[in-house]
Amino acid sequence: MKEYIDELVKLAKIDKAIDDFTPKMAQVEQRLKNAQKERDEIAKMIEQLENDIKECELKKSKNELHLKELSEKLQELEKKSAQVKTEKEVKALQLEEDIAKEQINFANEEIARLENLCETKEEEIASFKERLKEADEKLAELKKEVEQELEELEKEKEELFRQKSELIAKIPQQILIFYEKIRRWAGNTAVVPVRKQACMGCFMKINDKTYASVIKGEEITTCPHCGRILYLEEEEA
Ligand SMILES: [Zn+2]
Incomplete structure (x- = not known):
């Protein structure tokens, strides 16, 4: 019986080693998942920035349109001012002109601000695209590495299964x-x-x-x- 106890000890050690492969393989796979996640997050940032830029451009064109309307209005006001007679009318027109000019100033400032914003976002996109390229390269490399590691682990596991079946053949069924x-x-x-x-x-x-x-x-x-x-x-x- 002594020898069967020794065989059982060996068998238990092999069984444990086989079970240990599951977390080992999961760990290797996790590294790939992490790299994929990192890459996807960068891609998501780029998408977000592209949306931001679209929105920024839209706001800019709205302001440009508004600016065009305002300058047309100002031209009209200037035409009118040549025709008005009373001081009251002059004052009223003057007020309208002042308001229009103020709005023009504001629209110009807003356009400048938006232009800056769009530019900053474009720069950010460029740097994220650089990072995405690096992440893609890293991911491809890691994929190869992980595949190789998993293959090696699989081989080791097969070897353990081979040892196990050899051992099992020596131990009586009831045991x-x-x-x-x-x-x-x-x-x-x-x-x-x-x-x-x-x-x-x-x-x-x-x-x-x-x-x-x-x-x-x-x-x-x-x-x-x-x-x-x-x-x-x-x-x-
Ligand atoms: Zn006990």
């Missing part, structure tokens, strides 16, 4: 079934060492009789508290 049954609830701690006469699965002290049985190693011994399979590590033996 394997017993092991799998414990593994269902204990996962990768189905087979645990005994240290200082305590089970390393549940960390409770085991009685002398169980301990003696583990030391003898003539049969598969389970922890009386948790039911995991116990074994003695080399140094303890």
Whole structure:
């Protein structure tokens, strides 16, 4: 029976190593996902800026139209002023002219402000496009890297499966079934060492009789508290 305990310890270690591949692979894939996310965020910023520029241009053309209307109005007012007679009429026209001029000033200022704004946004877009190019290059490189890493991990995993099937062939069916049954609830701690006469699965002290049985190693011994399979590590033996 001793040799089966050794085989079970080996099997449990292989099973754990196989399970460890899942988070390892997820981690590698996550790196690619992060780079993709970073790239998409830059692309989104560019889209946002393009929309901002469109809006800015629209506002600018509205102001330009308004400016055109105002200067036409001013011309009309100037024509009228040649025809008015009374002081009251002159004053009223003067007021209208002042208002129109003020509005023209305001529209001109607004156009200048918007032109600046559009320009700034264009500059921002240019720098984001540069960043997007870099992100795309980085992403392509990373894709290759990740594919290679995943391939290597897959190979290592296959090797472990090969070792596992070799090992399984040596262990009697009943023992394997017993092991799998414990593994269902204990996962990768189905087979645990005994240290200082305590089970390393549940960390409770085991009685002398169980301990003696583990030391003898003539049969598969389970922890009386948790039911995991116990074994003695080399140094303890
Ligand atoms: Zn235990």
